[in-house]
Amino acid sequence: MMNLPLIKGFKPYGQQDGLKNSDPVILLLEEYESVKLCDYEMHNHISACEIMGVSRPTFTRIYASARQKIATALAEGRQITIEGGRVTFDKDWYLCQDCKCYFSNPELDNEIEECPLCKSKNISYLGQSKLDGKNIDTDKELCVCPLCGYSIPHLQGKPCKQEICPDCKVPLKRNNLL
Amino acid sequence: MKIAITSTGKDLNSNVDPRFGRCSYFVIYETESKTYEFIENPNKNADNGAGPASVQVVADKGVSKIVSGEFGMKIKSLLESLKIQMIVIKEPTKTIQDIINMFNK
Incomplete structure (x- = not known):
């Protein structure tokens, strides 16, 4: 289950002379969703397959097919059309x-x-x-200083160790790893 | 108000059929008079188009809600235009009697 993408597809530009827009690569809606969940919203495969309501192996298949298609479009300079699928x-x-x-x-x-x-x-x-x-999940997660207990809310996709405790000058750790 | 429930058999102890288009029987339940009737699904073994044909069967009875385990891709837009509500039950162990009891609560 998902919401529609903002656009219907992508077009390449700057092709060599004589090469017109060729057959588009058709990216199914569920494939678009799998890439969006994993690579944009930074979910891991387990939570992404739960959000989409499919099994873990099925999710892996959808995601692998999506990456194959996007790579094909990049390598061959083809258009991408996002449509169809079972959603x-x-x-x-x-x-x-x-x-x-x-x-x-x-x-x-x-x-x-x-x-x-x-x-x-x-x-x-x-x-x-x-x-x-998503908000509830991120609210629960904190980046915590292992020495003094100073904490800030964890930002999804940003490793806690990039945050430094202002007092102790040590990298922070995720609260559930302490 | 009339409700259609997909059923695996033709008595009240049958389970809800998880399929819509190719379910064995439809139960048409009338909430005001508390009466029900079983209809055998003529599309049970159809090769294709079972969903839309089954929508026709229940829509002719004037139902406003359908209870089933799953609805196929072709049916959803059809039911939306007919203003019929879809209710998806994820517990296949529920019997027709259980569902009717829930509506009567």
Whole structure:
């Protein structure tokens, strides 16, 4: 499950004379999503496959295929078209936290407030939850000084050891590694 | 309000069928009168197009919600335009009776 990419594809420029835009490489939406999760949002493969709702081996296959296609486009100077694939979009689905069922909203203008099955109010809208989940995760993680305990929030993708404790002048460590 | 539930058999103790288009039976449950009827799915063994054909079957009954284990790619936009709500159950051990009890709560 995911949200649509901002663009439909990429075009090369500055080709040698006579070489026109050739057949595009077709990057499937799930392949785009796998690269976005792993290389842009810096998730590891385990959390990325959970976000996409596929098994670990399937995720690896999708990701490998995505990299192969992007590399082909770079090496052969081909266009990339992002389309197709087997995907559903987060913005269409809700999840009930009590009975664990997913449901869609047939009337897009009205927001749903309770689970159609168990009438629980404990539901979450998947279009937002990915971002919320990311914030919670990063809130929990801290870069901590191993000597004095000074801490700052951990930035995803930035190694803690690049941060230096202002008092002790030593590299910080991740709180869950101390 | 009418609800369609996909079923593996034709009694209330059957489990929810995890497939929509090629499920064995549909249960059409009427929440006001608490009555139900079982319909055999004519598309159970269809080679292709089972999903849209099954949508036709339940839409003719005037349902506003469908409970199943999974919906195929062709169906989603169709159900959206018909304003039918999809409810996906990830626990295949639930029986038809369980689902009906949940709606009656």
